[in-house]
Amino acid sequence: MNFAGVGYTLPAVVAVVAVCAAESILLRTGLFRRPAYWLTMAIVLGFQILVDGWLTKGPTPIVVYNPDHILGLRFPWDIPVEDYLFGFALVTAVLLGWERARQRQGGVPR
Numbered sequence: 001m002n003f004a005g006v007g008y009t010l011p012a013v014v015a016v017v018a019v020c021a022a023e024s025i026l027l028r029t030g031l032f033r034r035p036a037y038w039l040t041m042a043i044v045l046g047f048q049i050l051v052d053g054w055l056t057k058g059p060t061p062i063v064v065y066n067p068d069h070i071l072g073l074r075f076p077w078d079i080p081v082e083d084y085l086f087g088f089a090l091v092t093a094v095l096l097g098w099e100r101a102r103q104r105q106g107g108v109p110r
Contacts, residue, residue, distance in 0.1 A: 007069030012082040015089035022096065029099040037095065041088070048087050053077030 023031060031037050055063045057077040065080055073081040 008065065008080070008082045009069070009071050012085035012089070016085050019089045019092045019096070023092075027096055027100050029096060029103065031092075031096060031099055040095070041091065044087065044091050045084070048084070049076065049079065052079045052083050052087075056080070056083075 023029060053076060055061065056065075056074075056079050061078070070080045070082055075081070
C-alpha cells in the first residue's frame, strides 16, 4: 500500500464524509434509515463490480490508475477501493438531491 500518494484517495474519502455530513447536518431527509436506499446501494454495488471489474481487470485494462495516487487496495478484479468510495458518494448525493427536491415540492416523507 502506498500512503504517500493521496491524489485519488483523499478526494474519495472527503466525498464520502461530505455526503454523509450533508445528510446528517443539513438535509436530514432520513435516506440512510430507509431499507430501499440500502437495497438500491446493493444493486448499484453489484453493477459497479461488474462494470468496474471489466474496465480495470487483466493484463491490458481499459482504465489504468497511477499507483502513486491510490492506496493500492484492489478487490475484486483489481478494482481500487477508492472507486467504491466515489461511487457511494456520487449515487448518494444524487439520491439526496432528488429526495430533498421531492420534500420541497410537498411530497410526503417516506
